[in-house]
Amino acid sequence: MTHLTEAYIDAMAPNEGAIKNGNDLVRKNSFQRLCRTEDGLLLFGECKGSGKEPYSCSVDFVKVEQPVFRCSCPSRQFPCKHILGLMYAYAGEKAFTIEEMPADIADKREKADKREEKKKEAAAIPAGTETKRKVNKNALVKKLASQLEGVELAHKLIQQIVQTGLAALDKRSIRMYEEQAKQLGNHYVPGLQAAFREILVSVGSSDNPESIYSEVCEQLAALHALIKRSRDYLKARMEDPNIPMDITSVLEEKIGHAWQLAELREHGLIRENVELIQLSFRSYSDEARGEHVDEGYWVQLQAGEIVVTRSYRPFRAAKHMKEEDSFYMVVQTKELFTYPGDLNKRVRCEDMTIRELNPSDRIVIRSFAERSFPAAIKTVKNQLKNPLADHNPVMLLHAAQVANTEGGYVLVDEQGARLPLDTISKMDHPTLQLFRNLNQELLANVAVLVMFEDRLTEGRLVAQPLALITEQEMIRLFY
Structure with missing residues (x-):
């Protein structure tokens, strides 16, 4: 399992505390048994806990893109520190004995296979037939x-x-x-x-x-x-x-409907065999909703669309839910669910595999950047005319230069059109001062991910840079 790296495990962890606790279990030799099956698709073991009996934990990679975690501990975090510790032990090349698959896990695999078969049968039925979800x-x-x-x-x-x-x-x-x-x-x-x-x-x-x-x-x-x-x-x-x-x-969604994946599939709001690269990430608290929001902006490598993922963690249950984080690898998914929306559609995937980002990916990303600022501004203003649309759209622009003028930083396109940069109210965190720390060569012929804001009282449209993509590297100003 070459994909089972520390970075991969960190991405699966619910929060920083779980990462530390999982590593601590390995460091303190808390695992009494470390086992794997001969094919390497199942890791299982026993870890000392607070009770007399050790906790039994396992990670089943029979579906690499969707591992199954199991643990007998009472923790509400998922995956718990014992499961994370089991994976960190494997990634750290601890000795694992080869053993037969436990009978209870074999039984659970069989039941999971039957459920999967039923899902495939349901998915094979064309939309709009008599089996379509009935409405009372x-x-x-x-x-x-x-x-x-x-x-x-x-x-x-x-x-x-x-x-x-x-x-x-x-x-x-x-x-x-x-x-x-x-x-x-x-x-x-x-x-x-x-x-x-x-x-x-x-x-x-x-x-x-x-x-x-x-x-x-x-x-x-x-x-x-x-x-x-x-x-x-x-x-x-x-x-x-x-x-x-x-x-x-x-x-x-504005009224309050929470779209289910089955509904999105039923309406054909799904794309197949998609690769995504995250360009920017942030977490913030939405006091009005009473939730923490983990928000990532991604580029879809096949079509060049800038899409967004949002995970909501209610304040009351936040400590028991997985906290998303910046992701630096390429996500590959067989099915990408797309929510109804406008310029930056919200997306979600259930199954995924990952691969390393390579130089050719940056070339592809840069090719999607809009080279004409007037065309980009027209797109943004068309969206702003809709009162229900997101009034802070995100776009990828190609700048011939990022210039520092008397009025502040501006992006300049190849025809000389300018777009003023500033800190916008939605982000509430400056990024422009980071330009001072960059080599000036990075600020020419560069793709820039920006978030727009229409300042009605000033009568002007401004943007805040979130990331830079050059031929050599990708620089996140928000992560």
Whole structure:
């Protein structure tokens, strides 16, 4: 298993603490047994724990792209430190004895094979046949009616804020609106609820509310547009439950629908045999949603699209969930699920293999960079016209030069068009100062991944650099 490197194991770990604890088990010789099957596809062993009996753990690589982890410990982290330690021991070339596969694991493999066969049979059935997932129309109409009630409640809440004025939003009134916003949770509209809470968070977290009035006004306008679109959409579906879900925009997700992979497959929102390279990564806290968000921007090597992955970890359960991290290898997946969206579609893959990034990959990435800034700006502005679209799109641009002018850094394309660079509010973390530490040769003939921001009060479009891709290397400014 040449792929079982420390970097691979680190990527599988839920957090930094699990990485340290897994390595500590190996360092302290806590494993009483280290075994593997002759074909090397199964690692198993026993590790000393806090009880009298050791914990039994195993890693099954019968499907290399989707290893199966098992451990008898009570930890809610997955994979736990014992499983990680088992893999670190193998990667560190500890001695593993060759033994027959335990009977219980052989039985579990057999059951897993049967489940896989059923999945393949279901996947082989063409979409749109009589086996398509049935919808209980009475239940659907009831849910749509409840969602409409939620839409009207959200409309009432923003009307109250507009009528009383933003200046009236003090701590007491914010708490009152917070309580009222909780009612939205009873109407299957968590997206609307989060959008409303985002307004309250913006005002409540500022020492000088007047300084963010323009930002809050934009949020109110966006929420008003979402409410109008949601109302029209839900009413139409109530009148005719046969109208399919909207898969052409982010409307369903903005209302609060959590797309299931089976739904994405059913609607044909899936791409086959795709390679992805991560260009930028960040983690941040979304107070309005009550979640940590791990966000990665990737380039799809076959088509050049810049797509995004987002993993959500609710605050209350974050310590028990895998925390994503920067990824520096090429991901290969047989199936890439694509969520409805706009310029940077959200994607997800269940099974994957990895390979090393090579120089030819950088050449391919650079070939996808937009060389005309006016064309890029036109694309961005077209997206910004849609109030539901992401107002901070990300694009890969080719810059003839990254220039340091009196007004600050700018990207210059081959025709001399300029795009100003700055720190944007969404990122809340500067990257421009890093240019001072780079060799100036790296700032010419370079592909730059940027995130845009439309500054309405200034009447200009700016961008923040996230990564640089040269012929020799890829430099992440955010990771």
